[in-house]
Amino acid sequence: xxxNRLFTIAQKEFFDHVKCRKFLLIFGILLVVAIxxxxxxxxxxxxxxxxxxxxxxxxxxxxxxxxxxxPSILSVFSxxxxxxxxxxxxxxxxxxFDLVSKEKESKSLKILLSHPVYRDEVxxxxxxxxxxxxxxxxxxxxxxALATLLIYGIVPDGNELILITVFATVSxxxxxxxxxxxxxxxxxxxxxxxxxxxxxxxFIVLSVLVPTLGSTTVTELVIGNPPELPRELIDQMQHxxxxxxxxxxxxxxxxxxxxxxxxxxxxxxQAYSEKRQMVYSTLALFSPTMNYDAITSxxxxxxxxxxxxxxxRASTTTSAAFSVGTSGDVRLEDLLxxxxxxxxxxxxxxxxFFGLAYMRFMRLDVR
Amino acid sequence: MxxxxxSQKAGTIPARSTNMIQLEHLSKEYNGxxxxxxxxxxxxxxxxxxxxxxxxxxxxxxxxxxxxxIEPTSGRCLINGLDVARDPITVKQQIGYMPEDVGFYPxxxxxxxxxxxxxxxxxxxxxxxxxCNELLPLVGLDGVIKDIGGYSxxxxxxxxxxxxxxxxxxxxxxxxxxxxxxxQGVADYRTIIRNVAREGKTVVVSSHILEEVSKVSTSxxxxxxxxxxxxxxxxxxxxxxxxxxxxxxTIHVETQDPMPEFHHPDLIHxxxxxxxxxxxxxxxxxxxxxxxxxxxQNGVRLRGLFREERSLEETFLSxxxxxx
Numbered sequence: 001x002x003x004n005r006l007f008t009i010a011q012k013e014f015f016d017h018v019k020c021r022k023f024l025l026i027f028g029i030l031l032v033v034a035i036x037x038x039x040x041x042x043x044x045x046x047x048x049x050x051x052x053x054x055x056x057x058x059x060x061x062x063x064x065x066x067x068x069x070x071p072s073i074l075s076v077f078s079x080x081x082x083x084x085x086x087x088x089x090x091x092x093x094x095x096x097f098d099l100v101s102k103e104k105e106s107k108s109l110k111i112l113l114s115h116p117v118y119r120d121e122v123x124x125x126x127x128x129x130x131x132x133x134x135x136x137x138x139x140x141x142x143x144x145a146l147a148t149l150l151i152y153g154i155v156p157d158g159n160e161l162i163l164i165t166v167f168a169t170v171s172x173x174x175x176x177x178x179x180x181x182x183x184x185x186x187x188x189x190x191x192x193x194x195x196x197x198x199x200x201x202x203f204i205v206l207s208v209l210v211p212t213l214g215s216t217t218v219t220e221l222v223i224g225n226p227p228e229l230p231r232e233l234i235d236q237m238q239h240x241x242x243x244x245x246x247x248x249x250x251x252x253x254x255x256x257x258x259x260x261x262x263x264x265x266x267x268x269x270q271a272y273s274e275k276r277q278m279v280y281s282t283l284a285l286f287s288p289t290m291n292y293d294a295i296t297s298x299x300x301x302x303x304x305x306x307x308x309x310x311x312x313r314a315s316t317t318t319s320a321a322f323s324v325g326t327s328g329d330v331r332l333e334d335l336l337x338x339x340x341x342x343x344x345x346x347x348x349x350x351x352x353f354f355g356l357a358y359m360r361f362m363r364l365d366v367r
Numbered sequence: 368m369x370x371x372x373x374s375q376k377a378g379t380i381p382a383r384s385t386n387m388i389q390l391e392h393l394s395k396e397y398n399g400x401x402x403x404x405x406x407x408x409x410x411x412x413x414x415x416x417x418x419x420x421x422x423x424x425x426x427x428x429x430x431x432x433x434x435x436x437i438e439p440t441s442g443r444c445l446i447n448g449l450d451v452a453r454d455p456i457t458v459k460q461q462i463g464y465m466p467e468d469v470g471f472y473p474x475x476x477x478x479x480x481x482x483x484x485x486x487x488x489x490x491x492x493x494x495x496x497x498x499c500n501e502l503l504p505l506v507g508l509d510g511v512i513k514d515i516g517g518y519s520x521x522x523x524x525x526x527x528x529x530x531x532x533x534x535x536x537x538x539x540x541x542x543x544x545x546x547x548x549x550x551q552g553v554a555d556y557r558t559i560i561r562n563v564a565r566e567g568k569t570v571v572v573s574s575h576i577l578e579e580v581s582k583v584s585t586s587x588x589x590x591x592x593x594x595x596x597x598x599x600x601x602x603x604x605x606x607x608x609x610x611x612x613x614x615x616x617t618i619h620v621e622t623q624d625p626m627p628e629f630h631h632p633d634l635i636h637x638x639x640x641x642x643x644x645x646x647x648x649x650x651x652x653x654x655x656x657x658x659x660x661x662x663x664q665n666g667v668r669l670r671g672l673f674r675e676e677r678s679l680e681e682t683f684l685s686x687x688x689x690x691x
Contacts (some may be wrong), residue, residue, distance in 0.1 A: 116459040
């Protein structure tokens with residue numbers, strides 16, 4: 001009976017979402033940007049693949065050792081992730097901000113709660129209906145993304161499919177995070193307008209302000225500038241450069257005589273990087289967007305700076321170097337291990353906000 | 368305060384009590400202000416009980432506690448012997464509630480709304496549709512196919528009444544049920560309420576419209592500033608109050624011949640018309656018989672003699688004033 005009530009509420013919420021014009025509109029935009037992102041990603045992937053093949057054929061080239069890595073199919077999803085960070089967040093907010101406040105405004109909440117139904121069934125049903133609609137939307141996006149890959153003749157292998165699933169899961173968690181924040185605001189506010197405004201403020205703080213604080217410039221203000229290269233080493237590098245002038249390639253920075261100075265500098269740099277990483281990781285715990293960025297960057301194996309309005313990404317977060325499908329010695333666990341903290345943080349966000357929404361709803365005085 | 372499953376006490380439904388509804392020392396405080404103060408009411412089975420009171424007297428707050436939407440600061444509500452706060456689900460299965468500002472899902476039709484609520488009562492789709500087909504014609508909404516978003520306030524209120532009857536409840540609680548209804552809607556509402564009362568259901572009607580409550584209810588309770596100031600049948604309350612609250616009687620006299628000077632120890636004041644064919648007497652007791660005898664003794668032909676009665680509104684307004 002209790003399950004029936006929960007299912008009845010969830011079912012109504014699901015159909016309310018999928019019939020809602022705003023959901024369809026944002027979902028349409030999400031689909032378009034996903035397809036555009038996929039096509040862009042595929043074009044880039046093909047270019048990188050050509051370049052890789054070309055370098056593979058020029059064995060004698062001194063650069064061949066640097067370009068030996070075959071581009072990953074997952075890189076195709078990189079630009080999709082960029083779009084999802086924004087459009088997905090907005091979709092989550094759009095679906096959650098008026099879930100409860102709309103019922104307060106239309107006075108249907110009073111009628112609903114006068115029925116033999118527990119409050120937890122109402123809030124859980126609403127969340128379930130929303131989750132189902134979000135999952136459905138994301139599944140369609142993913143399905144179309146995979147279809148686009150196949151149309152272009154790119155067939156992912158088993159490991160790549162697992163990573164695509166990880167990508168889809170974290171994308172869902174990102175959208176669900178903002179959905180949970182919006183749901184909480186919807187229970188806390190009496191009007192949908194106020195709930196939307198406050199959710200947008202939180203969205204901006206978490207997706208723009210916090211990543212900005214994690215950017216190199218702001219981090220350097222907190223922990224200081226990186227250690228400078230000792231003068232002797234600079235002189236040595238200049239000397240090496242002069243010596244190799246004309247060849248066009250400078251590959252050697254160290255000489256045997258200065259190993260101690262290099263080691264000392266390396267240690268300082270290492271300590272500085274660790275400090276910076278700690279600041280970034282701490283900040284990332286408070287931003288689903290940063291966690292999502294860190295995970296998807298690792299999964300899609302993109303190390304180049306992504307042009308994004310969301311904020312600059314710390315290069316060190318995605319230091320888990322891996323290669324899928326090219327070398328068999330890198331295990332999937334090794335690839336995912338460095339991003340476990342981000343995954344937990346991303347999972348924690350919707351949990352915390354849904355918990356807050358739950359508590360608020362249970363204590364709501366319906367007048 | 369939390370409306371959780373934890374507060375639900377497992378158990379069977381106790382035997383039906385004589386008093387279908389009991390409010391025991393019920394109080395509700397909002398930010399230090401008592402909206403309802405130590406309210407104790409007993410409503411017998413099969414009664415149509417009118418809860419009267421001016422705006423802000425605590426009627427709706429009392430109703431909200433009765434249907435389990437807000438938790439009392441102190442005291443308790445019992446419906447059919449069950450504590451509303453402890454057995455909310457069992458209690459809600461037995462009641463039909465229509466709030467003052469009745470709200471539905473605007474993107475759904477009347478049938479879809481009722482079907483949804485019916486499912487929350489554990490009804491299957493077939494039963495829901497059957498009940499819709501019975502109730503919508505009853506409230507005059509048969510054949511209306513548009514979504515609730517396009518309904519007038521009156522139509523929503525009619526649907527609210529249908530919703531309150533959906534689960535065939537033993538207790539029907541209506542908060543300001545006729546506030547937005549047209550005259551036909553009001554007539555329909557009265558017929559429906561009388562019919563359900565004939566079936567032995569207990570009905571609670573909360574309203575500030577005296578006439579509305581007086582037309583349907585068999586007994587009333589008067590709330591003022593969150594406190595119950597009177598309870599009983601209409602006649603009892605009107606009589607009691609006229610006995611206790613009024614110390615003066617106003618009598619109007621009309622005669623065909625000029626009337627003589629009138630003297631009586633209970634006479635407080637008298638105003639004669641210029642031609643002395645009429646007078647208004649304010650007295651300490653009802654002197655109509657004395658006046659008739661006196662006029663007859665003096666050969667004055669009487670045209671009319673009546674006592675000024677207090678209107679229903681005046682009577683009940685004085686209850687509020689006494690409480691205030």
